[in-house]
Structure formats: C-alpha cells, structure tokens
Amino acid sequence: xxNRKKLVRIKWIMLLSVLFLxxxxxxxxxxxxxxxxxxxxxxxxxxxxxxxxxxxxxxxxENYKILGFVKFYLILYNLSSKKKTDDWLKRIGxxxxxxxxxxxxxxIEQLQQYMDNKGFYRAQISSxxxxxxxxxKAELKFNVKTGDQYTIKKVTYHFVTPELKEIFYNDSxxxxxxxxxxxxxxxxxxxxxxxxDLYRNNGYFYFSKNQVRGIADTTLYEKQVVLDMYIGxxxxxxxxxxxxxxxxxxxxxxxxxxxxxxxxxxxxENLEPFSDTLQWDNSYLYLTKQIKYPPNLFNRTNQMRSxxxxxxxxxxxxxxxxxxxxQFRFVDIxxxxxxxxxxxxxxDCSIRLAPLNKQSTSFDIEGTNTSGNLGVAGNIYYQHRNLxxxxxxxxxxxxxxxxxxxxxxxxxxxxxxTKELGVETNLIIPKLLGxxxxxxxxxxxLPKTVINVGYNYQRRPEYTRTISNLKxxxxxxxxxxxxxxxxILDLNLVRLYEFDEDFINSIKDLYIKSSFTDxxxxxxxxxxxxxxxxxxxxxxxxxxxxxVESAGNxxxxxxxxxxxxxxxxxxxxxxxxxxYYKIFDTQFxxxxxxxxxxxxxxxxxxxxxxxxxxxxxxxxxxxxxxxLPFEKQxxxxxxxxxxxxxxxxxxxxxxKAPAGSYPNQSADIKLEANLEYRFSLLGAMEGALxxxxxxxxxxxxxxxxxxALFKLNSFYKQFAIGxxxxxxxxxxxxxxxxxxxxxxxxxxxxxxxxxxxxDRRLSGDDFVLSFAIGYPF
Numbered sequence: 001x002x003n004r005k006k007l008v009r010i011k012w013i014m015l016l017s018v019l020f021l022x023x024x025x026x027x028x029x030x031x032x033x034x035x036x037x038x039x040x041x042x043x044x045x046x047x048x049x050x051x052x053x054x055x056x057x058x059x060x061x062e063n064y065k066i067l068g069f070v071k072f073y074l075i076l077y078n079l080s081s082k083k084k085t086d087d088w089l090k091r092i093g094x095x096x097x098x099x100x101x102x103x104x105x106x107x108i109e110q111l112q113q114y115m116d117n118k119g120f121y122r123a124q125i126s127s128x129x130x131x132x133x134x135x136x137k138a139e140l141k142f143n144v145k146t147g148d149q150y151t152i153k154k155v156t157y158h159f160v161t162p163e164l165k166e167i168f169y170n171d172s173x174x175x176x177x178x179x180x181x182x183x184x185x186x187x188x189x190x191x192x193x194x195x196x197d198l199y200r201n202n203g204y205f206y207f208s209k210n211q212v213r214g215i216a217d218t219t220l221y222e223k224q225v226v227l228d229m230y231i232g233x234x235x236x237x238x239x240x241x242x243x244x245x246x247x248x249x250x251x252x253x254x255x256x257x258x259x260x261x262x263x264x265x266x267x268x269e270n271l272e273p274f275s276d277t278l279q280w281d282n283s284y285l286y287l288t289k290q291i292k293y294p295p296n297l298f299n300r301t302n303q304m305r306s307x308x309x310x311x312x313x314x315x316x317x318x319x320x321x322x323x324x325x326x327q328f329r330f331v332d333i334x335x336x337x338x339x340x341x342x343x344x345x346x347x348d349c350s351i352r353l354a355p356l357n358k359q360s361t362s363f364d365i366e367g368t369n370t371s372g373n374l375g376v377a378g379n380i381y382y383q384h385r386n387l388x389x390x391x392x393x394x395x396x397x398x399x400x401x402x403x404x405x406x407x408x409x410x411x412x413x414x415x416x417x418t419k420e421l422g423v424e425t426n427l428i429i430p431k432l433l434g435x436x437x438x439x440x441x442x443x444x445x446l447p448k449t450v451i452n453v454g455y456n457y458q459r460r461p462e463y464t465r466t467i468s469n470l471k472x473x474x475x476x477x478x479x480x481x482x483x484x485x486x487x488i489l490d491l492n493l494v495r496l497y498e499f500d501e502d503f504i505n506s507i508k509d510l511y512i513k514s515s516f517t518d519x520x521x522x523x524x525x526x527x528x529x530x531x532x533x534x535x536x537x538x539x540x541x542x543x544x545x546x547x548v549e550s551a552g553n554x555x556x557x558x559x560x561x562x563x564x565x566x567x568x569x570x571x572x573x574x575x576x577x578x579x580y581y582k583i584f585d586t587q588f589x590x591x592x593x594x595x596x597x598x599x600x601x602x603x604x605x606x607x608x609x610x611x612x613x614x615x616x617x618x619x620x621x622x623x624x625x626x627x628l629p630f631e632k633q634x635x636x637x638x639x640x641x642x643x644x645x646x647x648x649x650x651x652x653x654x655x656k657a658p659a660g661s662y663p664n665q666s667a668d669i670k671l672e673a674n675l676e677y678r679f680s681l682l683g684a685m686e687g688a689l690x691x692x693x694x695x696x697x698x699x700x701x702x703x704x705x706x707x708a709l710f711k712l713n714s715f716y717k718q719f720a721i722g723x724x725x726x727x728x729x730x731x732x733x734x735x736x737x738x739x740x741x742x743x744x745x746x747x748x749x750x751x752x753x754x755x756x757x758x759d760r761r762l763s764g765d766d767f768v769l770s771f772a773i774g775y776p777f
Contacts, residue, residue: 040062127142159232276289319331361380364378364379425452471490522552539603566579614673618699633668642674645768654706687728734773
C-alpha cells in the first residue's frame with residue numbers, strides 16, 4: 001500500500017513538473033527572430049469608453065488566459081510534439097500569438113475607425129512595443145487620446161411622403177435624435193433599426209434599412225454635426241418604389257400541417273399530401289388523416305387578423321405562440337401578395353407547421369449524493385401531444401429513489417435505506433379554463449391552463465411522509481423575456497407517521513417540532529420571471545424571479561364566518577394554549593411567503609465567464625399557524641447553495657446542531673449570495689472557482705434554538721462564507737458537476753474564532769464534496 005501511495009505521489013509530481021516546465025517554456029514553438037506577444041494593454045483617457053468593447057477591434061491579441069493569468073491553452077500546445085502536425089494537443093491547444101508589425105498597424109486603423117464611429121474624430125492613437133530579447137517575448141501597448149466628442153447641432157428629417165412623416169411624428173419621442181446628443185454611429189444604427197421597425201409595424205411590408213439614410217456634415221460648426229435623415233428613399237433596392245411606400249393589409253391565411261414524410265419545401269400549391277381542407281372566414285386549414293387540430297386553436301394562436309395592417313411585431317408574436325404550443329418541429333411564416341386584383345395592397349400569409357411525434361417515452365437514471373449519502377434515482381417519462389385533439393400536452397412521470405444513510409446513535413454507526421416513490425401528472429391546455437377565461441386581457445398573451453396532480457411517498461430514518469398535491473393555474477408570456485405563472489389553486493396534504501424515537505427526542509424541546517405534524521395547505525401563488533438568456537448564445541444574460549405565496553386565508557375566513565369550533569393544544573415549550581381550525585381533520589397552514597432571486601452572467605471572453613447570484617426570502621406564519629410547514633421553510637448548504645456545508649446543516653443564525661444529529665436545519669428567512677468564475681479546460685470539460693455566503697434565520701421569538709433569531713443589529717455578523725473549486729462535464733443532454741467546498745467562516749463557532757483560516761488547522765469537516773446535475777445557478 002505504501003509503495004502504491006509513493007507511486008501515485010511520484011506521478012503527480014511528474015505531472016506538475018511537466019506543466020510547470022511547459023508554462024516556463026512558452027516560446028517553444030516561437031520561430032527564431034520572432035517574439036511571443038506576451039501582453040497587450042490598451043489605455044484610453046476617457047472613462048466613458050468601454051475598454052472591452054474597444055479591445056474587440058484589436059487585431060493583435062495575446063493568448064487566452066484562464067484564472068486571469070494562466071495561458072492554459074498555450075501550455076497544452078507547448079506540450080505537443082514538434083514532429084507531428086496533427087498532434088491532439090495542438091488541436092485542443094492554442095498556437096503562440098506572435099508580434100506582427102502589420103497587424104499592429106491594422107489594430108491602430110481599426111481603433112481609429114472605432115473612435116470615428118463614436119464621434120471622436122480627432123482621437124490620437126499610438127502604439128509602443130517592448131521586446132525582451134532573452135525571453136523572446138514582446139509587450140505591446142496602445143494608447144488612445146480621445147479628444148472631444150462631436151455632438152449633434154441640428155437634425156433635419158426628410159420624408160418621401162406625408163404619410164411617412166405623420167407616422168414618424170406620432171411617435172417621434174422614441175425614434176428621433178436631439179440637439180446636444182453625442183454623434184455616435186452605433187447609436188445611429190440602433191435608431192435606424194427602430195425606424196424600420198416603426199414602419200414595418202404600420203403596414204409597410206417592404207420597408208427596410210435601405211430606406212433610412214443619414215448624411216452628416218462636420219464642416220459647418222466646430223466639433224458639431226449637422227445631420228440630415230432621409231426616410232423612404234428606394235436607393236439600392238430592386239423593388240418598385242410604389243411597393244415600398246405602400247401600406248399592406250392582411251388578407252387570407254393558409255395553415256399547412258405538414259405530415260412527417262412531406263418535404264419542408266412544400267407550399268400550399270403542392271396539396272397532394274393534404275387529405276382534408278377546412279375553411280372559415282379568410283382562413284384555410286390543410287390537414288392529413290393522421291393529424292387533427294381544431295380551427296379554433298389557430299384563431300387563438302395567430303395574433304394577425306384579416307383586414308388588419310401588416311405588423312411585424314404580430315408576426316413575431318404568432319411565431320412565438322406556435323412554438324410555445326410544443327407541438328411542432330418547425331414553424332415557418334411566409335407572405336405573398338394577393339394577385340387576384342391588380343395593384344393590390346393585400347398580403348396572403350402561409351403558416352407551415354411540422355408536428356413532432358405525438359407520443360414519446362424516455363427514462364433516466366442517476367447517482368445521488370445527499371450530505372455524503374450515496375444513492376440511485378430513476379425516472380420514467382411518458383408524453384402525449386394533442387391528447388384531446390386540441391394541442392393539449394399530457395406528461396406522466398414515475399419516480400423511484402433509494403439512498404444509503406449512515407447515522408451515529410449512542411456512538412454507534414447505523415445504516416438505513418431511504419425510499420422514495422412518486423407519480424406526477426401534468427396537463428397543459430393551450431387556452432383558458434376556469435375563472436381566468438373571464439379575464440379578456442389574458443387572451444392576447446396566449447395563456448395556458450396547467451393542471452398538476454401528484455403523490456409522493458418518502459421513507460426516511462426519522463419519519464415516513466406522504467404528500468398529495470393538486471395544482472391549477474395559468475402560464476403566459478407578455479414579452480419574449482417575461483413570463484408569468486399564477487396558480488390560483490395549490491393544494492397539499494402532508495401526512496407524517498412512523499417517527500423514529502431518537503428523532504422525536506432530538507426535536508421535542510425545539511420550537512420547530514410543530515413543523516413535523518400533519519397539515520393541509522390551501523395556497524395561491526404567483527411568479528414573475530425575467531430571462532433574456534438565449535439558447536446557443538454567448539451574450540451576457542440576466543435572470544430574475546419573484547415569487548409570492550399566500551395560504552390559509554380563505555379557509556380561515558370560511559371557518560370564522562361559519563362559526564366552526566377550534567381545536568386546542570398546549571405548547572410544551574411556552575406552556576401557552578394554542579387554538580386552531582381543522583379541515584379534513586387536519587390543521588391547515590396560514591402564512592405569507594415571498595422571495596426573489598437574481599442571476600447575472602457575464603462572458604469575459606471565449607473561454608471565461610463570471611456568474612453571480614443573489615437570493616432573499618422570508619415566510620411569515622400567522623393566524624392558524626405558529627410555524628411554517630416544513631416543506632415551505634428555507635434551508636441552506638448543499639450543491640446549489642453554500643457548497644462548503646452539507647444540505648440543511650447550516651444555521652439558523654449561530655445555532656449549532658448537536659453532534660451526530662442528521663442535518664435538518666430550516667427557518668423562515670434566507671439571504672444568500674454566490675459568485676462563480678467558470679473557465680474552459682479540455683473539450684467539454686469546464687472548471688470553476690466559487691465564493692458563497694449567506695445563512696438562514698428564524699422570525700419567531702419563541703424559537704428556542706440558540707442564536708436562531710433574526711436581528712437587524714446582528715444578522716450581518718452571522719453570514720457563513722465558503723469557497724471552493726469544481727469541474728463540469730457537458731454530456732450534451734445534461735451537465736455533470738463535481739464541487740469541493742471549503743469553509744472560510746463558520747457563524748456557529750465561538751466569537752473570535754469564526755474565521756477558520758488563520759485560527760486553526762483545516763480538518764476534513766471543513767471540506768464538502770458534492771455531485772450534482774446541471775449548473776448551481
């Protein structure tokens with residue numbers, strides 16, 4: 001065994017030595033008389049100019065870095081063979097970036113063009129290079145003295161027709177530029193797009209950016225620009241100007257439901273595959289025998305109407321609406337002029353739809369790790385699209401899981417097998433049912449009615465729990481980025497039994513014991529979600545979610561009005577007699593709860609990104625409840641929280657659970673912040689460094705867990721802080737993640753010893769290894 005340990009140690013030393021030597025010999029593949037471009041700096045004297053944006057115009061760039069200083073991909077390239085041109089390390093690595101005088105001059109030219117476009121016509125740009133002959137490296141520095149930015153002295157708009165002028169000035173506050181504005185070409189481009197969108201949303205189907213032209217004169221005034229904007233000209237366009245300057249109205253709609261064997265190039269003129277045709281008003285629906293949809297589905301989803309002006313925004317809304325049905329492999333919307341009348345200003349719309357497979361099944365299996373307890377979980381999924389021939393999506397999920405747990409009892413380790421079995425059904429109906437159908441403003445947003453029914457059985461060492469739930473609500477989007485979820489009915493019936501005696505004894509003297517009783521939840525909740533992330537997009541994105549939930553108010557009011565009798569119980573902690581109502585012979589919960597989560601992802605470059613997250617939440621029990629239901633309380637730690645602590649093992653506040661007890665800490669308030677730096681490694685593998693901080697607190701003064709209560713004058717002193725590193729591997733269908741968290745600050749430690757590093761040696765209890773699927777946030 002000792003020899004094996006020595007061998008492993010030697011291998012690690014050899015690997016680290018190779019990497020160190022490779023990092024030292026960065027010029028291994030740099031030809032003689034050439035220089036590795038070791039560093040590129042850009043200095044700009046105007047802080048208003050975004051340096052990263054300006055850097056994108058440089059043609060001379062150094063090799064990519066991870067962690068801000070390690071040229072990892074250059075190191076990989078330097079580890080490759082000099083004899084082989086197709087070495088795999090060359091393919092995944094990055095060749096050395098060499099100093100090139102010609103490329104430096106091109107960088108200056110590109111920077112000059114950038115500054116001109118920003119309105120800095122007198123900017124002075126210089127470069128300076130410093131060579132290290134011995135190390136065969138070069139450092140390059142660009143310096144930009146911007147001078148004064150030109151501003152707009154006067155803007156004059158010229159319109160080809162009075163109609164174009166009237167449309168523009170009806171909404172000129174959004175689209176016009178004003179005297180004193182900076183003369184910025186990039187702002188002008190955005191204005192050009194806005195103007196094009198304005199006219200395309202007012203019927204001008206053929207209007208494009210070719211019809212918006214600007215001429216700037218910088219000779220009349222000192223550092224000021226006279227700008228003439230010409231709107232409606234048909235320059236560089238092969239279209240007849242009468243078409244460009246004519247508003248179009250919508251006429252006929254053709255819906256083509258393409259069968260699986262029909263080529264995507266099929267049009268309504270190629271009707272052989274279609275066996276059935278339905279007509280109503282100005283609409284035509286072409287179907288096959290295998291695929292049936294009701295006409296009303298298309299009326300609801302199509303945001304365009306015959307006789308209306310063509311509006312590009314309604315085309316986009318219709319496209320998004322058909323995609324949200326989750327029925328079609330692709331959605332294609334095309335327009336053509338109606339040629340029944342000469343010089344017609346009518347457009348026919350063809351919407352081609354290719355349905356997905358009607359039924360599908362799948363399953364997955366995964367390993368689990370909860371606080372170091374290993375297990376296995378599996379799911380079987382069944383999905384049926386168009387269940388009742390109205391584009392309804394029915395989903396069924398069967399879940400099973402087991403986990404091996406270890407627990408210390410009387411100094412002895414005992415093992416338990418946890419079990420979980422569950423069934424969940426979900427029905428999505430692409431129209432309003434229930435009270436929502438009377439809210440007419442909903443219809444424009446293509447809402448869905450969502451019904452969930454589920455049952456879950458959980459056998460744990462501490463207790464057995466069953467959860468029956470029913471949910472009825474609506475899901476709709478008001479913009480491409482904004483989504484709303486409103487559950488007007490959210491029922492949960494929770495039964496707990498077969499308690500472990502040791503567990504009961506461990507909580508019998510704690511105020512939270514009331515959380516572990518049978519309860520009924522009759523709630524309503526709403527979620528506002530903003531997410532501008534796009535699939536396969538590398539742009540920065542923001543995600544925000546606000547949740548609000550209220551429970552028990554209707555049942556309490558009904559109980560009060562009907563004069564129902566109350567049950568009573570004497571609290572063994574406070575010795576107070578508590579009165580409460582029951583329904584179905586079970587106490588119902590009454591509380592209000594709200595939380596908000598915000599994430600921001602910033603892509604630094606091709607290989608590096610930074611992601612931050614903030615979370616704040618609070619739940620307040622009242623009336624029929626003194627504590628929040630256990631499943632509604634907040635907890636921290638684990639693979640998606642503060643990763644230096646096991647799940648449910650942190651807090652609340654400075655509270656420290658007895659040694660050997662199973663992690664079960666939860667409370668009413670949660671504050672958490674995370675920062676993660678992600679960097680690409682080899683192929684689909686990604687590395688990460690992270691910093692997590694936060695805690696949970698109790699809101700009820702009767703909570704007798706020492707240090708658990710939230711106090712304004714001390715809560716900020718009770719944050720836990722952890723750091724760590726991790727690996728992620730992209731398996732296409734999901735991301736496999738491994739994180740190692742390390743405690744930096746433990747609020748449960750004694751005063752003066754909360755910071756761990758510098759106070760004592762690190763131990764195994766200060767590290768937590770977690771496995772998970774997907775990113776933590």
